[in-house]
Amino acid sequence: MKKVTAFIGTETRRGTYRAVQEFEKGLLQHGEVDFEYVFLSDYHLEFCRGCKMCFDKGEQYCPLKDDRDVLLQKMELSDGVVLATPNYAFHVSARMKNLLDRIAFINHRPRFFGKPCTAIVTQGIFGGGAIVKYLCSAARYMGFRTASGCCVNTLEPMTEQQEKSLVRKTRKAADTFYKELNRATPPPSxxxxxxxxxxxxxxxxxxxxxxxxxxxxxxxxxxxxxxxxxxxxxxxxxxxxxxxxxxxxxxxxxxxxxxxxxxxx
Ligand SMILES: Cc1cc2nc3c(=O)[nH]c(=O)nc-3n(C[C@H](O)[C@H](O)[C@H](O)COP(=O)(O)O)c2cc1C
Structure with missing residues (x-):
């Protein structure tokens, strides 16, 4: 069974969680998937100090002792990854950005070949489309191949139309992701x-x-x-x-x- 892990950049169990849950339901419509929710707020992750030890000498020389490698191992043990975040001030949440900063050495030494990654972004009004693109681009630098994700409006109270749109968009993203999950790695573009x-x-x-x-x-x-x-x-x-x-x-x-x-x- 394929293992999929969603890294979620908010501690609220509201819109973003809801969107990821719908995405999971969409995957399960296609077949069995072992789906894990990883709330970044449940892990201890310090801010990058910019010493560049990970780039220059190797990630094992990072002076910060926290859960970075626990999170990395979760990515490594997954067949596919979801990066989910609310739009905060037109970008990913600070928790999500901190994760990307802390594993930025992988952009230099990519490793996630053969694994699909997608992005789910929630927002109040606008700006989230660019964030989906940003996350997919960051994932490609790490070696993932990306499946087009989605951006959904989840400002409360959600209208019936917004509810329907959330389900439609997350299910569509799940369909695309599921295909990628079961596709052989294509040659590079x-x-x-x-x-x-x-x-x-x-x-x-x-x-x-x-x-x-x-x-x-x-x-x-x-x-x-x-x-x-x-x-x-x-x-x-x-x-x-x-x-x-x-x-x-x-x-x-x-x-x-x-x-x-x-x-x-
Ligand atoms: C600090 C903060 C900044 C936000 N900035 C934006 C923004 O720039 N654009 C936008 O459309 N929504 C913005 N929002 C709204 C959230 O993206 C939206 O409410 C989202 O559903 C929150 O995710 P959650 O329900 O999982 O907590 C912001 C919310 C917060 C708390």
């Missing part, structure tokens, strides 16, 4: 392939003591076609070669401008 090739060339040229360099080297990412095993067709193979050349040129130009600027971060 041109955009993802380009990002991979540019990142790896840039990382190849940083100090070899940096964790990103060692991680890419140990994973064989300096030589591989992509982060994970995949079959690139001839056109993408050729595009990959061009992206590598482009990346080398960019690194040379940067070095010519700042000959002593090797470093990470």
């Amino acid at each position: 041109f955009g993802s392939l380009m990002m991979f090739r540019l990142s790896r060339t840039s990382i190849k040229n940083i100090d070899h003591d940096f964790r990103d360099y060692q991680h890419f080297r140990d994973k064989g990412w300096f030589e591989s076609d992509y982060y994970h095993d995949t079959r690139l067709g001839p056109v993408k193979k050729m595009a990959g070669g061009l992206f590598d050349l482009m990346a080398q040129l960019m690194v040379r130009l940067r070095q010519a401008r700042q000959p002593d600027s090797r470093g990470g971060g």
